[in-house]
Amino acid sequence: MAQATNGTEPPPTEEELSAARLRLAVEGPVARVTISRPDRRNAMTGRTWTTLARIGRTLPDDVRVVVIDGDGDIFSAGIDLGMFSPEGVDGERSMVAGLADGTSGEAEVEDYIAGLQEGFLWLRRPDLVTVAAVRGHAIGAGFQLALSCDIRILADDAQLCMKEPALGLVPDLTGTKPLVDIVGVNRAVEICLTARRVGAEEARDLGLAELVVAADELPGAVDDAVAALLATNREAATATKALLQQAAGNTLGQQAEAERRAQTARLTALARSTARGEG
């Protein structure tokens, strides 16, 4: 899983962010990443995701909460469909480069996709809480980006759609696991293989949205959630997210052991801080 670097890699410049169709605003413990390409319904390219990965690697250590949203009244129309044409988008590597004539090998393509997936994987880092604020459509890669976040706050006009199978593709941007974890295999099969749109109310009922609010209330609801998330102890929040992330893969006994280990570390840290007069 992607981790923050030790400050050796520079964060993306404004020019690089703009070429990736992203905006980034970091204020103290909160980073806001906005997908910004209104004339193409915030469609994204490979560069969007490699730059997202770089944002993750170079975030200041102070950042605890990352909010991802889309410019205007849409989260994202997913991948720029031009990425499937041989010429790609704005000179960027096409998703199908070298596949028709066999000049790209399978391993090369898988490496390329692995680089794109890094843009989504870091959002699970236990030291961060990630929030997707979704207005309008979140299609394909847009839906998978929202699924990569810990918390999804949806406007009542939100529509989630796993369009990939309708285009002859599979969802490959790390969205299938959270989807199945949340809704179960059967509902995930139904949602993906029909490529239908899941509205906000249904998303809430399925557990795909933690909160649904009126569209004009979305910014306020996100601010409230961010404030609540920042009110807890950071180290405890990090340890708790790590515990929760391993719960599904653990037996009850393994999870109880993990809880004991994590709590002993917390109690030790708290006791030492009290002894130093910091409590």
Ligand code: ACO
């Ligand atoms: N890639 C490239 N251009 C796009 C995309 C996209 N994914 N989505 C929208 N656009 C462009 C349109 O071509 C159009 O361009 P134009 O003004 O030059 O004609 C412009 O954005 C506006 O799009 P409209 O379709 O007119 O907007 P509308 O609000 O009616 O519909 C919607 C929005 C529902 C998002 C629709 O555009 C759509 O279905 N887009 C395609 C979604 C898609 O298939 N994404 C890929 C999923 S698979 C994956 O992400 C891996």
